[in-house]
Amino acid sequence: MSNDQQSAKMWSGRFREPLDAGFEQWQRSLPFDWRLLPQEIAASKAHARMIAAAGVLAPDELETTLRGLDAIIPRARKRTAELCSEEFLKATSEPEVGRAISFAPGVLASSAEDVHHYVELELTEAIGNLALKLHTGRSRNEQIATDMRLYVRKHIGQTVELLAMWAAAFVELARKAGDAAMPSYTHLQRAEPVLIAHWLLAYVEMILRDVSRLKDCAARLNYCPLGSGAIAGATLALDRTIAAHELAFAAPTANSMDATSDRDFALEYAQAASTVGIHISRFAEEITLFATNEYGFIDLPEAFSTGSSAMPQKKNPDLTELLRGKSGRLLGACTTIATLLKGLPLAYNKDLQETQEPVFAVADALEGMLQHLPQFTRALRFRHERMEAAAQSGYLNAMAAATYLVHKGVPFRKAHEKIGNAVRYALEKGVELGDLTIDELRQFGPEFDSDFNAAISLSATLDCHDVVGGTARGRVRQALEEAARRVNELLSREAEEVAHAGA
């Protein structure tokens, strides 16, 4: 790197020697922090308004600065179009949500050190020396803290929207399943029959908790670091509420040392995202199992399955396998961020730059996964006869049978033992409980009567769980309506917020 280029650095005044060329390349963050360009520009505009209010920029200078900042992304797009063919752009654009490939190559062509430097260079080119006033009263330390908060806030919004759509798909599928039953499992051994809808609604609960965790994170991070300076606060008497308001933060952050070095929000986002990933992975695992011949509960949608290059008969569940696999990235990112932060003294340390990539990885992986889930979930087809047959064999009505005896006045512990004995007898005979005659049953207790079979039928076995949150048919119908109401409320709130943000 020549001395000329070196002197273009934002901090080169006190240096006699240029940077080692290899080190210079290696420490640059532009190769990844270009993704923060929209946030950096929004934050710069807010800062410009704040210093204009403090008299640093005259009104016409403010206008010129804002216009110059607004032109940066369109220029990067133009440069991208000049550099790359349309075919290249199409071929390289990632299917995962959030990759702004449209302006990336144009930005990456720059030798700027980071996204902050890039904006300064571009602005200088566009509006001349006036651009050099923009850095008055600010530090990159508060800028990156602000950019990252804006980025995480935006991606939480996108994730919540996708989660709401996924929850809606579960509600739709549950409605379609009606009163159809399936076995439930504990220890992966058949336990009791449940309604398919009951099983599906379990995922709605997980998703709604995930949404509330993400929203908590968004509320906690929603304070504006601008005006915190490098560590001790801006050296100009800035009205920090101007920038906070401009960027739709609730208020300025309360402590400049915390604001410039806090990345809790990044960790919290990664943690909440990991929990979403764990839920996605459990779902993926269940679907993968249920789609095997051994279970035979689900027909995989062909649009989301692949064949084998070797075995002509195969239909493989690649989507669910990739979901299970990719969710690991979220946990990895979480560990990376936590490990990065734990040894850092206050306040800013360059290590913090390393929190960016795991945050981007979380957004890419999570939104990429969620983008397919509503459609995939809706496309699942259940094999009702197989599921119902499985729900009716293997003594899944034994709990209901014990409950029958309890209603006849037998203490539960005793009832458990009597039904256990009956199951053993039936097992040896190779039949189900419902196949035993009254005389056979009475070997285990005099309480058995002709109403026994009705009490252990599939519908009775379902309906005896008649409590809030239970799988009795009436309860599930209520739960479905309640879940639909909560999901619709979430969907309309999200739609409202999107409309609001666009305004």
Ligand code: ARG
């Ligand atoms: N790229 C840096 C980061 O991500 C920006 C802040 C640089 N601050 C500094 N004092 N070197 O953290």
